[in-house]
Amino acid sequence: MNDVAAATLVQAAARAAPRVPVLEVADLSVEFRTRSGTVRALDGVSLQVHRGECLGVVGESGSGKSVTAYAVMRLLDPAARITGGRITFGGMDMLGAGDADLADLRGRELSMIFQNPRASLNPIRPVGTQIADVLLRHGGVTRAQAPARAAALLAEVGIPDPERRARAYPFELSGGMCQRVGIALALACRPALLIADEPTTGLDVTTQAVIMDLVLGLARARGMATVLITHDLGLATEYCDSIAVMHAGHVVETAPTAALFATPRHPYTARLIGATPRPGLALGDLASIAGSLPDLRREDLPACRFLDRCERARPDCAAAPLPRRTEAARMVACRYPL
Amino acid sequence: MMLAVIARRLAAALPTLAGVVVVTFLLTRALPGDPAAYFAGPAATREAVEQIRAQLGLDRSLGMQFLGYLRELARGDLGLSITTGQPVLSDIVARLPASAELTLLALLFAALAGISLGVLAALRPNGWLDNLCRVIATLGVCLPAFFTGLLLIYVFYYLLGWAPAPLGRLNAFAAPPPHVTGFFLIDSLLAGQGETFRSALAQILLPALSLGIFAVAPIARITRGSMLAVMSSDFIRAARAHGLSGRTVVIAYALRNALLPVVTTLGMVFSFLLGANVLIEKVFAWPGIGSYAVEALIASDYAPVQGFVMTMGFLYVLLNLAIDLLYRVIDPRMEVTA
Numbered sequence: 001m002n003d004v005a006a007a008t009l010v011q012a013a014a015r016a017a018p019r020v021p022v023l024e025v026a027d028l029s030v031e032f033r034t035r036s037g038t039v040r041a042l043d044g045v046s047l048q049v050h051r052g053e054c055l056g057v058v059g060e061s062g063s064g065k066s067v068t069a070y071a072v073m074r075l076l077d078p079a080a081r082i083t084g085g086r087i088t089f090g091g092m093d094m095l096g097a098g099d100a101d102l103a104d105l106r107g108r109e110l111s112m113i114f115q116n117p118r119a120s121l122n123p124i125r126p127v128g129t130q131i132a133d134v135l136l137r138h139g140g141v142t143r144a145q146a147p148a149r150a151a152a153l154l155a156e157v158g159i160p161d162p163e164r165r166a167r168a169y170p171f172e173l174s175g176g177m178c179q180r181v182g183i184a185l186a187l188a189c190r191p192a193l194l195i196a197d198e199p200t201t202g203l204d205v206t207t208q209a210v211i212m213d214l215v216l217g218l219a220r221a222r223g224m225a226t227v228l229i230t231h232d233l234g235l236a237t238e239y240c241d242s243i244a245v246m247h248a249g250h251v252v253e254t255a256p257t258a259a260l261f262a263t264p265r266h267p268y269t270a271r272l273i274g275a276t277p278r279p280g281l282a283l284g285d286l287a288s289i290a291g292s293l294p295d296l297r298r299e300d301l302p303a304c305r306f307l308d309r310c311e312r313a314r315p316d317c318a319a320a321p322l323p324r325r326t327e328a329a330r331m332v333a334c335r336y337p338l
Numbered sequence: 339m340m341l342a343v344i345a346r347r348l349a350a351a352l353p354t355l356a357g358v359v360v361v362t363f364l365l366t367r368a369l370p371g372d373p374a375a376y377f378a379g380p381a382a383t384r385e386a387v388e389q390i391r392a393q394l395g396l397d398r399s400l401g402m403q404f405l406g407y408l409r410e411l412a413r414g415d416l417g418l419s420i421t422t423g424q425p426v427l428s429d430i431v432a433r434l435p436a437s438a439e440l441t442l443l444a445l446l447f448a449a450l451a452g453i454s455l456g457v458l459a460a461l462r463p464n465g466w467l468d469n470l471c472r473v474i475a476t477l478g479v480c481l482p483a484f485f486t487g488l489l490l491i492y493v494f495y496y497l498l499g500w501a502p503a504p505l506g507r508l509n510a511f512a513a514p515p516p517h518v519t520g521f522f523l524i525d526s527l528l529a530g531q532g533e534t535f536r537s538a539l540a541q542i543l544l545p546a547l548s549l550g551i552f553a554v555a556p557i558a559r560i561t562r563g564s565m566l567a568v569m570s571s572d573f574i575r576a577a578r579a580h581g582l583s584g585r586t587v588v589i590a591y592a593l594r595n596a597l598l599p600v601v602t603t604l605g606m607v608f609s610f611l612l613g614a615n616v617l618i619e620k621v622f623a624w625p626g627i628g629s630y631a632v633e634a635l636i637a638s639d640y641a642p643v644q645g646f647v648m649t650m651g652f653l654y655v656l657l658n659l660a661i662d663l664l665y666r667v668i669d670p671r672m673e674v675t676a
Contacts, residue, residue: 103578103582107582114572119571134582137581182576
């Protein structure tokens, strides 16, 4: 599929009602086979992102946020197996796509920014060359044009003196600069969807805001769909239109950001909000969430994986299936929601 | 910058070389056998033996002998070989290219075979190539190089008649090419002597293979391990997420990074080869410094043995220097830490 086709498809989707999302993940399940048993990492995960929209995927580490991202990119470890569900991107069935088609799509229509900016760059290749590699692969530039285009992209992400920086190696740049390079790489071919996997986790606080403003500013300006994966609910609230809360491989609640904050319906969401610092709240007022994620290798996992940590739990909460209540733009996976 | 590195490395190697001088001197003196008696022959009288001993300077104290040895070394004089009657230095200079050509060709073969096998094995862990790689590694370690040499001679010369008689660098009818580098393969090409080149190639193939097979195993193992580690690193996943083609990912991104430990191994392997060379030269009647040293050792001829070990010491220092420089070429990060 070429750019024009993708663009018309998205435009057509925008005109149609109800809107067709750029990315739709439906009922996705992923397992990892390990020596100590099968880890049911994702179970019935559903997400939607529309053009120009930013979806936050929030949850503690191990909740399956990154697995979801890698499943969408079709870059899961060999040990992982997609056992069910659908991933549709721009009308294309991602699970049925061949390797060549996927490689063609990645970096061009579907891009990713990574958690550890320095480690996700090739340590012994100048950053400009790495951008040129991507441009040469997808961007329709000649070998002669690539360096200038790479420098222009570096300038776009706010790197001063881009011609000189293009010749620098990752170890010669700060973490923030490396993440800017990562953004330039991801946005080089103007993708329709950007997945940002904890893009600011490794950066210091002042750089975090700058990088987030940069990513979402560029995404909005280009009408891209963005998925922001983060463990920081505060960050997601600030930048996202809607939020999906994940816990132990389940999406427990999805809602527009304001509604989620005003009236959380899943107990886990309520506790996450209680644990998130915000203005006018003393540190002592923050509540930690008791317990930890259940062992996803367990044979007898209850239908609700939050059961053991939930003070509202009732005996029938363990019984399958996990109820998923959908009303308007909201979804909550709880038998007795707030 | 590069010159400063070279100078510093050479200076750092001086103590090593001094150690080599002392140890070889003491070792050759500690060897059993009396060179004076050996050269006087079985029928010589006591007086004749003593006379030869005085001529050789072996009647002096060990300290005096060592001082004399140092004085000669400082003048670039490695002494006379009693067996050939020639200065050891000119013997070694004449024979070194034969050994160097053989060892370098073996190393080239081992590096090409080992790195390709290692990469292919790493791309499909536990596939048939990986298993083949494991078998070769085990065999290569089990079979001593001279045994492989004998086996190859038996099969390719005696049974199949494909290889020429294992008697030196050229067949009996070819004349050595005009001396430029001392490497017959290169000199014959420079002189445009196709026939000589073919003869030299036919002669060197079996010894280089027997020497090289021995070195394929460690190189393949290290390449495999290093490739596996690099292939699972963040930046490879990122390169895939940017849609780079499989070949770019494996060669430009993974292999170049994986080569760093391989280059270090090449240095070690080369020093093994220098040792194994001695026996291979004996088996193939190769007129190199290895067979020269063995013959001198059997004859209790001190000077050539000392000269040989000194040469090896120098080669080893130069080799480590070359590896250091190669490392710098591959890894830009080295310049900072230097």
